[in-house]
Amino acid sequence: MTAQAAGNGSFTTTDDTLVLASASTSIESDLLAAWLDQERTRHPDTKLEVLPLPEQNSPPGEMAQLVEQLELDEDRSIVPVRVFWMPRADASVLNQLAALIPGQNPYQPSERQQRRILRSDRSRARVVAGESAKVSELRQQWRENTVGENPREFAHFVTRRALLALERAEYRILGPQYKSPRLIPPEILASSRFRAGLEKIQGATLEEAEKMLDELATGWSRVSVDLVSVLGRMLSRGFDRDIDYDEYQVAAMRSALETHPAVLLFSHRSYIDGAVMPVAMQENRLPPVHVFAGINLAFGVMGPLMRRAGVIFIRRNIGDDALYKYVLREYVGYVVQKRFNLSWSIEGTRSRTGKMLPPKLGLMSYVADAYLDGRSDDILLQGVSISFDQLHETAEYAAYARGGEKRAEGFGWLYNFIKAQGERNYGKIYVRFPEAVSMREYLGPSHGPAASDQAAKRLALHKMSFEVAWRILQATPVNATGLVSALLLTTHGVALTLTQLHHTLQDSLDYLERKQTPMSTSALRLRTPEGVRAAVDSLSNGHPVTRVDSGREPVWRIAPEDEHAAAFYRNSVIHAFLETVIVELALAHAGRAEGDRVEAFWKQAMRLRDLLKFDFYFADSAAFRQNIAEEMAWHDDWEAQVAADVDAIDKILYAKRPLMSEAMLRVFFEAYEIVADVLRDAPADIGEKELTQLALGVGRQYVAQGRVRSSEPVSTLLFATARQVVADQDLLKAAPDLAERRLAFRRELRSILQDFDHVGQIARKQFVAREAEARGGRATR
Numbered sequence: 001m002t003a004q005a006a007g008n009g010s011f012t013t014t015d016d017t018l019v020l021a022s023a024s025t026s027i028e029s030d031l032l033a034a035w036l037d038q039e040r041t042r043h044p045d046t047k048l049e050v051l052p053l054p055e056q057n058s059p060p061g062e063m064a065q066l067v068e069q070l071e072l073d074e075d076r077s078i079v080p081v082r083v084f085w086m087p088r089a090d091a092s093v094l095n096q097l098a099a100l101i102p103g104q105n106p107y108q109p110s111e112r113q114q115r116r117i118l119r120s121d122r123s124r125a126r127v128v129a130g131e132s133a134k135v136s137e138l139r140q141q142w143r144e145n146t147v148g149e150n151p152r153e154f155a156h157f158v159t160r161r162a163l164l165a166l167e168r169a170e171y172r173i174l175g176p177q178y179k180s181p182r183l184i185p186p187e188i189l190a191s192s193r194f195r196a197g198l199e200k201i202q203g204a205t206l207e208e209a210e211k212m213l214d215e216l217a218t219g220w221s222r223v224s225v226d227l228v229s230v231l232g233r234m235l236s237r238g239f240d241r242d243i244d245y246d247e248y249q250v251a252a253m254r255s256a257l258e259t260h261p262a263v264l265l266f267s268h269r270s271y272i273d274g275a276v277m278p279v280a281m282q283e284n285r286l287p288p289v290h291v292f293a294g295i296n297l298a299f300g301v302m303g304p305l306m307r308r309a310g311v312i313f314i315r316r317n318i319g320d321d322a323l324y325k326y327v328l329r330e331y332v333g334y335v336v337q338k339r340f341n342l343s344w345s346i347e348g349t350r351s352r353t354g355k356m357l358p359p360k361l362g363l364m365s366y367v368a369d370a371y372l373d374g375r376s377d378d379i380l381l382q383g384v385s386i387s388f389d390q391l392h393e394t395a396e397y398a399a400y401a402r403g404g405e406k407r408a409e410g411f412g413w414l415y416n417f418i419k420a421q422g423e424r425n426y427g428k429i430y431v432r433f434p435e436a437v438s439m440r441e442y443l444g445p446s447h448g449p450a451a452s453d454q455a456a457k458r459l460a461l462h463k464m465s466f467e468v469a470w471r472i473l474q475a476t477p478v479n480a481t482g483l484v485s486a487l488l489l490t491t492h493g494v495a496l497t498l499t500q501l502h503h504t505l506q507d508s509l510d511y512l513e514r515k516q517t518p519m520s521t522s523a524l525r526l527r528t529p530e531g532v533r534a535a536v537d538s539l540s541n542g543h544p545v546t547r548v549d550s551g552r553e554p555v556w557r558i559a560p561e562d563e564h565a566a567a568f569y570r571n572s573v574i575h576a577f578l579e580t581v582i583v584e585l586a587l588a589h590a591g592r593a594e595g596d597r598v599e600a601f602w603k604q605a606m607r608l609r610d611l612l613k614f615d616f617y618f619a620d621s622a623a624f625r626q627n628i629a630e631e632m633a634w635h636d637d638w639e640a641q642v643a644a645d646v647d648a649i650d651k652i653l654y655a656k657r658p659l660m661s662e663a664m665l666r667v668f669f670e671a672y673e674i675v676a677d678v679l680r681d682a683p684a685d686i687g688e689k690e691l692t693q694l695a696l697g698v699g700r701q702y703v704a705q706g707r708v709r710s711s712e713p714v715s716t717l718l719f720a721t722a723r724q725v726v727a728d729q730d731l732l733k734a735a736p737d738l739a740e741r742r743l744a745f746r747r748e749l750r751s752i753l754q755d756f757d758h759v760g761q762i763a764r765k766q767f768v769a770r771e772a773e774a775r776g777g778r779a780t781r
Helices: 026-042 060-070 093-098 111-120 135-145 151-174 184-189 192-199 206-216 222-235 247-257 273-283 302-307 322-337 362-372 394-401 411-421 439-443 454-475 480-490 498-514 521-527 529-538 560-571 578-591 597-611 621-632 638-644 646-655 666-681 688-705 716-728 738-774
Strands: 016-022 047-052 077-085 125-129 262-266 289-294 311-314 341-345 380-388 429-432 546-548 555-557
Touching: 016 026, 016 151, 026 047, 026 077, 026 111, 026 125, 047 060, 060 151, 077 135, 077 151, 111 125, 125 151, 135 151, 135 192, 151 184, 184 206, 184 322, 192 206, 192 322, 206 311, 206 322, 222 411, 247 380, 262 273, 273 289, 273 380, 273 429, 302 311, 322 341, 322 362, 341 362, 362 439, 362 454, 380 454, 394 560, 394 716, 439 454, 480 498, 480 521, 480 529, 480 560, 498 521, 498 529, 498 738, 521 529, 578 597, 578 621, 578 646, 578 738, 597 621, 597 638, 638 646, 646 738, 666 688, 666 716, 666 738, 688 716
Parallel strands: 016 047, 016 077, 262 341, 262 380, 289 311, 289 341
Antiparallel strands: 077 125, 380 429, 546 555
16 A cells, blocks of 8 residues: 545545545544545446554454455555544643643544544544555555565455554655655565565574664654654754755755655764754655664653654663674664665764864765665665854863763753753754765666675775765864864964954955855854954853953953863864865975976875875865866966975965965964874884873974974874874884884874974964055065
């Protein structure tokens, strides 16, 4: 059976039709009886026979009656019907919250409430019918897809199909935002496909598989769909009520979701992301998403509540548990086959640094298996950029960076989280939907080469996941918080006036506009002193900017204790400046190179790309080289100038606007150097934890001695990727020349930091000249 909404109308009949009527009260029975009388009048030549639709707690006799009726005639049509109660369109927030109380569900009113509804607004009671199906058609589906062997199992199959048909008929009335999968565990458990795979797993039992399916099972209740905005606002209180969307992107995604199932992969900076996703879908009347989350969040009553809100809880560490992997794979495949949308963080966990983490491929592999198995002719990978003006979680991330431990989730944690959300205004939430990536485009036809070649499949997964992440980054709007934080971090605690902030930010805004980089309204307002003042004031009082008011005019700075929190915001905009920063460092390197300086420029640009690949996303080598060439195209005949001499290169750097390397990338190379320093006398196979602890100690000494500009590079979060960098340089494996190569790598990093110094000196000359110009003086070099 498939669904069609009959409203209070009729259904298509045949000569012999069995109506399966679902009624929970005498009022519903009366409404169905009246409706059936109308149908008999409209179709006098049709034999209409009625049976109660057996449900979970129905008397055994009802199922026996259905078994008997299904054996009478294979050409007989089966039509499920029931009464659908439309909720009030003007329901208040209090009424929506009251719907959580037992007996107050507006979609399942009590008999007393039903009488009241019929007296006040009879149009809210509507009889719906699922689309009919012949017994022979249902029997064929049963035999092809299940392991059923007897008439009673067939009757259970028909019952499930009837309930699903009614659900589909009702969500067509309500709208796509109410679409949700039902009866997943019993449907999967009855599947012959599932049983056949289960038999191949040594020691697997149907009972254990059923427990795992129950653990995974989720679904949007209609009440939870209505409440999603209310609950989402509770978790995201402190933000502006109106989420910022791109309406053109929403329209394009709505069209795409009408043709294929999708996996919505969102960027992850906050626990709030999981609440933002369903709100974004519901507000834009899009089908709800089923969000994967770690089972650590299923504490107390939160587990059942979140399951009813579309959350699928999965175990964090499944290791070699073949049965769990199989059950999860089949669960994902079933949901995709039924064209429901899944969602999870493409990064797998929250980014505590503000920059985007590499994509995780675990769940993606299960979705790819569903496509390659032919469960859908294509699956869309829809990136979702979720960004914020500010987050209270940056204080937690700063503590991690200094070596702190993650707090376990629980009711105390949840209370403190919601409390912190209400302490001040955190600005706006931005949601963007870049163009989706087609799984078919990367994996080829289903049952194609990737279905049998695991290496080819993994390579394709890797490429398409990075493409999704790249599109997310390109769609993420640069906001004022990131730009202001980047600027103030470069002063290392020195305060700036409003005028200094305003005129220094203009070069960055010019660059972003020239590159057509998406910007938030707050960033665009930095064109005016009033917009700059609004931005720094919103970050004041240690969030993470400090305003000093005791002089002739206020000035703003970032105190040392707030540097890690500010770095989170700065890191969120680095992607927009990454290639132009690499140009600066490659120019500085070419200026001190012997021989062909142009070749040295290109060689260093590619080397920097290689060193930074664990921290940032880059275009492929050919596209990256083209992008660098475009970055240099603003300067006429730049190659001849680079080839000329050092002074010519410095002139290029002085003319370049903006110079951003110190603001954006220095701390990453300082973190790399700290780790490289630790490796000078460390054992070849030093463990990750030991390396991090030693790096923290050495880094604190660097700060005390003034060998790094701030405490920001002394971060466990930065050391994690620094370890990946040194491992990629083959510096964590025993070898005869290991000590020599470790020292050479440290020298290389110090040389790069000298390039930062050189660009920084030129940037300061630019600043002084601009200050003089602003004061009416004569700007000279």
